[in-house]
Amino acid sequence: MQDKIKYFLKQSWLLIAASFFFGLLIAVTNASLKERIDYNLNVYKYNKAAKVVLPEADNFEEVAESVSVKTNSGKELTTSVKKAVDSDGNALGWAFICEGKGFADKVQLLVIVDNDFERMIGYGVLYSIETVKYGDEIRFPEFMNQFKGAPAGGFQLSKTGDKTIIDSEIVAITGATITSQAVVDMFNAFIPQVKEQMQEKGLI
Amino acid sequence: MDNNSQSSIGLYKNTFLAGLWNENPVFRLMLGMCPTLAVTGAVKPAFTMGCCVIFVLICSNIVVSLMRNLLKPHLRIMMFTLTIATFVTIADLILKAFLPDMSDALGPYVPLIIVNCIIICRAEACASKNGMFISIIDAIGMGLGFTLTLCVLASIRELLATGAIFEVQILSLKESGGWFVPLAAFSMPIGAFVTLGLMLGLINLVSKKRS
Amino acid sequence: MDTFTTMLLAFISLVLVNNLVFTKFLGICPYLGVSGRIDMAFGMGLAVTFVVMLSGTLTWLIDHLILIGTPLEVTRYVCFILVIAGAVQLVEMYVRKFFPPLYDSLGIFLPLITTNCAILGLCLFINLWEIDNLLEAVVRSFGAGVGFTMAICIMAGIRENLELADVPKCLRGVPITLITAGLLTLAFMGFSGMIK
Known part of the structure; x- marks a missing residue:
């Protein structure tokens, strides 16, 4: 031994x-x-x-620590909602992180909606490794601007249309329907659910 | 003594140059193909990747050459992978701390340096047989050879796919009034395989003409 | 979606849609090295499938039972590579004992499975995709192995025929293999978007 x-x-x-x-x-x-x-x-x-x-925002205050959201694929995710405040202390809107599966890998977006959860202020990309010139176009204004000021939630994707009209109809990136669909689905799943829970908590 | 140092300088020079051309890891030894194909969509990630590989290669060569006399033959590979994995973890942490955007873009290809055959091959072929100094020279030569190859390949692909190199626009795009229509295929897997294949063919042609 | 459909989709996704060789460039070295003859390629594919399943499952377990949520998370890569090295050792011993002819014909490529990026790559991707149940991890590992076997066998079949073709001298060998592989990825791109 x-x-x-x-x-x-x-x-x-x-x-x-x-x-x-x-x-x-x-x-x-x-x-x-x-x-x-x-x-x-x-x-x-x-x-x-x-x-x-939202360049005016000076600070993001944590308000609702965890809001749970059920995604289309049936997964339960938690996100935290933050309140965007400018330098004078006025509330500008709500910010939270959305997540979904894109073409190459997961896509993580930061969504900012206005104070009443009625309209979107816009979104920013936190994580995405989609194909350059295709799915990666979600980082660029042509696709991004369609959401600026659009009614929050209930988006529909179409292949053709006018990208400059701001409404619930989102024109997909040519050749990257999967990524565009992922973004739209993500918003449609997250925004109403977060809104509902915010209302339950009496924050809006 | 003089004679000796003279020849050792020659040896260092040869070791260094071998990595750049004669034994270039990608073109000659066909090692480390998967990062070569995966991260060369643009020059910036390719360059970062090259730097990470140089760092890991130097560190692992130093450690392996220091303990070369203590190695047991059948535990050798285990020792190498352990050493390499450690330094790759450190490189990954450094990247996450100082270049977070690059770290996202490279994603799992940073930890995949662990299984990059170049590093384990150099540990086996050079560092486990030679002293520390020559192992470092070898690591720098091989690492630079690898980085240069990556950058050349990435420049070709980025130029053809977006008309830019290192994110600096070189060819004027058609959509902004120029003449160049981007060939997006070069940013996809097929672009990677075909560009590398044609480059290897070109190198075969050149070296055959020379000899 | 019920469990069966999810598992089936996960499997198909890794065999066809997200094939590691064609979309993530993983496992290129043996893909170029061993794919000369179809029987050898198949043996190699089976060995890789076994190793990838074993190590995919084990690393998932280690990750979820020990590492996640503790400061030890930083040693993830080291743990993964040690598990893989162990699994390869196991396969090597098994093949040597029960299939000596295959062991001889694979030669150096068998221990080199350790440095096959497809295996470590899959373990990392399983971690990255945030798969949260064991069954899915096993199915995905198996799918990755089958996908690799398929890729390497297709390639071997093409290369056997390619030997009869008149290829320009400077492109013979690896260059033409790479170009062929490129065309294959183009074919496999047709599957993209089939499964979200």
Whole structure:
């Protein structure tokens, strides 16, 4: 028995020692960078997207910590609703994160709606790795502007139409129907459900 | 002694240059194909990827060459993967902390550096047999060769797909009054495979003419 | 949607629509290296399917039972690669004992399954897709393996015929294989959008 243990140690002491050493190395790096990574994940991207949609907003105050939403595929997701406030303290609208499955991978959007949840102010992209020149066009004004000021929720996707008219009809990106549909579905699922729960909580 | 240092400088130079052309990891050794194809849609992610690979390659070569005399043959591969995985994790953390946008764009291709054959191949072929200094030189040479290849491939694809290189518009697009109609196919998988295939063919042709 | 349909869709999605080789560029090295003969390609595909299923399931379990929600999450990649290396070792021993001819013909490519990006890639994607039940993780891993086997067998079939074709000298070997692979991805793009 003892011989076996000795043999085992002789063969693998380097592996064990190295594991400890490498573990320590990762721990140190992680400890020193954790703050920055968390900041990047939660604040930097949020603010970057929000600034594009609503440049007047000065601060986002957390109001409803978790609102749960059932997506079309039957998954239960939670999102937190924040109140957009300008530098004088006036409420500008509500912001929350939507998530859905696009063509390549998940798509994460930051949606901002007005104070009454009646009209959309716009959306910003938090995470998307859709194909450049196709699905990736959701980042660009041609598609994005169709939502600015449109009635919140109940969007319909059509293949052709006038992109400059602001209504519930959204004209899909040519060649990227899946991504366009994903965005529309996401809004149709999230906005009414979030609105309902906000009303239940008596916030609007 | 003089003679010795003279020849060792020559050795360093050769080791360094080997990675750039004669033993270029992508064109000659056919290693690390999957990042080569996957991240070369644009120059920026390709360049970032190249830098990550250089970092991991240097670190893992140093560690492997330091413990080369202690390695047990059958636990060798295990040791290599463990070392590489550690440094890739560190590279991933650094990327997440300082270049969050790039980290999103590369996605799972950063952790996939672990299984990039270049790194494990250099650990096996060079670092586990040579001293630390020459292993570092080898790592830099190979890493630069890989990065350059990635950038060349990415420039061709980005130029043809969007008319820009490193996000700087070079060809004027038709939609903004120019003449160039973007060939979106080059940003898709087919563009990757065909561009790399034709480039390899071109290199075969050139090196055959030379010899 | 009931469970069966979801699982079927997940399977088809990984075999045809999101085939790892054609859409995510994973597993290109063995794809170019082993796809010379169809019987070898099939053996390789089976070995990869087994490893990918085993490691996909194990890494999902490790991820969900141990890692998620703890500070240990940062060591995810190291854990994943160790599981894969272990699984490959297992397959290697099994094949050597029960199928010696296959073991001989695969040679160096068998231990190299460890560095097959398709396997680590799938483990990472399962984590990224936020799959939350074990069954789906198993089905998706299996689908990825089948998808890889299919891709490598199609390629081997084409390459066997390609040897009779008159290819320009400088394109012979890997270059023409890559171009063929490119055309194949184009064919597989036809499936995109079939499943959301």
